[in-house]
Amino acid sequence: MAEKMNGVRVLVGTRKGAFVLTSDAKRKKWDVSGPHFAGWEIYHLKGSLADPNRLYASQSSSWFGQLIQRSNDGGKTWEPVDNKFVYDGVPGTHQWYDGTAHPWEFKRVWHLEPSLTDPDTVYAGVEDAALFRTTDGGKTWGELSGLRGHGSGPHWAPGAGGMCLHTVLLDPSDPRRIFIAISAAGTFRSDDAGETWRPINQGLRSEHIPDPTAEVGHCVHRIAMHPTRPNVLFMQKHWDVMRTDDAGESWREVSGNLPTDFGFVIDVHAHEPETIYVAPIKSDSEHFPPDGKLRVYRSRTGGNEWEALTNGLPQSDCYVNVLRDAMAVDSLDSCGVYFGTTGGQVYASADSGDNWAPIVRDLPPVFSVEVQTLS
Amino acid sequence: MIRVILPAHLRTLAGVNGEVKLDVEGQVTQRSVLDALEASYPTLRGTLRDHVTQQRRPFVRFFACEEDLSHESPDAPLPEAVARGAEPFLVVGAIAGG
Numbered sequence: 001m002a003e004k005m006n007g008v009r010v011l012v013g014t015r016k017g018a019f020v021l022t023s024d025a026k027r028k029k030w031d032v033s034g035p036h037f038a039g040w041e042i043y044h045l046k047g048s049l050a051d052p053n054r055l056y057a058s059q060s061s062s063w064f065g066q067l068i069q070r071s072n073d074g075g076k077t078w079e080p081v082d083n084k085f086v087y088d089g090v091p092g093t094h095q096w097y098d099g100t101a102h103p104w105e106f107k108r109v110w111h112l113e114p115s116l117t118d119p120d121t122v123y124a125g126v127e128d129a130a131l132f133r134t135t136d137g138g139k140t141w142g143e144l145s146g147l148r149g150h151g152s153g154p155h156w157a158p159g160a161g162g163m164c165l166h167t168v169l170l171d172p173s174d175p176r177r178i179f180i181a182i183s184a185a186g187t188f189r190s191d192d193a194g195e196t197w198r199p200i201n202q203g204l205r206s207e208h209i210p211d212p213t214a215e216v217g218h219c220v221h222r223i224a225m226h227p228t229r230p231n232v233l234f235m236q237k238h239w240d241v242m243r244t245d246d247a248g249e250s251w252r253e254v255s256g257n258l259p260t261d262f263g264f265v266i267d268v269h270a271h272e273p274e275t276i277y278v279a280p281i282k283s284d285s286e287h288f289p290p291d292g293k294l295r296v297y298r299s300r301t302g303g304n305e306w307e308a309l310t311n312g313l314p315q316s317d318c319y320v321n322v323l324r325d326a327m328a329v330d331s332l333d334s335c336g337v338y339f340g341t342t343g344g345q346v347y348a349s350a351d352s353g354d355n356w357a358p359i360v361r362d363l364p365p366v367f368s369v370e371v372q373t374l375s
Numbered sequence: 376m377i378r379v380i381l382p383a384h385l386r387t388l389a390g391v392n393g394e395v396k397l398d399v400e401g402q403v404t405q406r407s408v409l410d411a412l413e414a415s416y417p418t419l420r421g422t423l424r425d426h427v428t429q430q431r432r433p434f435v436r437f438f439a440c441e442e443d444l445s446h447e448s449p450d451a452p453l454p455e456a457v458a459r460g461a462e463p464f465l466v467v468g469a470i471a472g473g
Contacts, residue, residue, distance in 0.1 A: 039384060063434040063468040064384060064422040080388065080418045084426045 008330045009074065009372040010338055011055065012346055013042035016364035018057055020075040023359075025332055027350040030359045036078065037069065044111050044325055044368040047074075051119035052372050056138065058109040058124070066108050068124075070138050081138030085109070085126055088145035094128065095157040104128045104148070111325060111368075113168035117175070123194075125165035129156060129182040131194065144194040147180065152199055152216040159183035159219045159238070166324055167223050171230040179233065179248065184209075184219035187235070189248050200248030204237060221264045222324045226273035234276050234303070236266040236324075241278055243303050254303020259290050265327035269352060270335040274302040277329075277337060277353060279322040288319040296339070298353050312356035313347065320345070325368035332373055340366025377408055378463040385423075385466065389416040394463060403458040405437060406449040423466060438465040 010021040017035030036042075037059045045057035055071040057078065066085065069078040091104035107127040115121035120137040123144075130148045132141045156163060164183055171177035176193045179200075186201040199216050209217040219238035226232065235242040235251065240261050242251045255261035262283040269275035278297050282290045289295060294313045297306040320343035330336035337353050340346045344363040349356045379395040386392065397411040406429075413420050420426065423435050429449070431437070436445040440454045440462050456462040 061384070062471065063382075063432070064388075065432055066421065067388070067418075083421045086427055 011045045011370040013044050013368035014364040014366050018042040021359050046112050046370045047372045048114040048119040049116050054119040056112045060108040068138050082140050088143045110164045110166045116170050123168045125168050127162045127164040129163045129165040146195050147197040150197045155216050156185035169225045172227045173230050181220040181223045185216045186218040187220050203251030222266050224266045224268050226268040229273045234266050236263050256304035258306050264324040265322050267327045270329045270331040275300045287321045292317050294318040309353040326366050328369050328371040330371045330373045338369050340369040376460045380463045380465045382468045388418050403453045404450050434469040436467045
């Protein structure tokens with residue numbers, strides 16, 4: 001039986017293993033556990049809201065493929081569960097980088113999203129893009145193939161990181177509604193628990209595709225939702241920060257005064273649904289912070305008006321990246337904000353972003369950061 | 376008794392130290408050895424061969440008796456020294472940096 005604690009547990013996936021960082025509610029002193037699965041790529045690990053001791057981790061390597069690990073004690077011990085991700089039927093083709101048809105091939109699991117109510121139900125977003133689900137705690141996985149098969153799949157294309165389904169958002173008010181995002185296809189919504197899907201990309205504009213306002217083909221890097229307002233989504237697209245107030249029926253740009261509207265992460269304050277965070281990154285191709293200054297930008301107005309948050313973050317000679325799954329918030333009062341970098345730092349703010357300090361400085365490149373608020 | 380040496384990551388995953396010893400029914404081939412290995416250690420399924428096609432993963436190689444057997448037919452008999460347990464069947468992760 002895992003012991004209970006008041007505080008937070010930060011789950012960090014890196015290029016060479018997983019780390020579990022724990023602290024009390026003050027979030028000043030941290031205990032670091034790991035590496036778990038040393039030497040393996042851990043694209044993502046996440047805990048169940050329904051049972052915080054139940055964690056799932058995506059473990060992979062170029063040599064030995066994909067594994068899924070499950071913990072029932074908050075990450076102290078792990079057991080491998082089923083790793084068989086097989087596309088339904090004939091996988092078909094999507095577009096390759098040059099527009100030619102390329103067969104769908106499973107490569108890895110990018111993101112694991114546990115159900116909000118059932119610790120045995122988990123969604124897995126994979127590369128090449130598809131959505132899988134287990135309802136038995138990982139013993140078996142099945143594809144929700146209505147997404148890949150709804151018709152636009154042959155027009156999806158990979159982003160630089162591969163053609164990945166990287167974000168899964170579950171609507172707390174409607175268990176049948178699911179949002180997902182794919183690079184580079186866009187955002188999709190299901191209103192029937194994942195059986196059928198449609199693209200929801202109206203309002204997105206992407207100059208690097210032949211038709212900039214096409215129904216699919218947009219390189220959406222991340223979408224985020226506040227649980228009390230599931231019809232309001234925020235998006236960090238390859239370029240442009242966007243929002244929708246109607247569950248994706250239409251999007252509008254809220255990049256405002258950001259120094260660059262390129263980036264990967266976006267997240268929402270736990271208690272203020274109009275307070276959002278991004279980490280602007282210089283692009284194309286550089287993928288490091290502008291001017292060598294690592295700055296998180298916060299908007300308290302749901303976008304358009306942004307302020308730089310710099311206290312405690314390096315403001316010179318900093319050339320790390322912040323990848324799409326590497327920001328998270330806790331729900332303590334006040335809200336904690338966390339992000340990891342490709343330089344191996346995990347920064348935390350216990351005051352909604354006003355002040356930052358590194359929890360750890362020298363991990364392998366950080367792929368993902370999740371936070372569990374424990375009570 | 377067939378002796379198999381796994382790379383370190385897979386020994387950790389399977390929870391074994393040192394060599395794995397397997398009983399293999401019938402002809403000793405890559406396929407029969409890997410079938411027996413996966414039957415004894417189900418967590419290794421998918422790590423050496425594709426779940427569906429059963430093809431060797433691209434960064435996995437098979438050596439025995441100082442020979443590279445990676446490109447042999449999976450149904451070709453393994454060397455007699457492997458079949459009688461005098462030599463191990465080696466599963467090797469390709470040199471690929473990282």
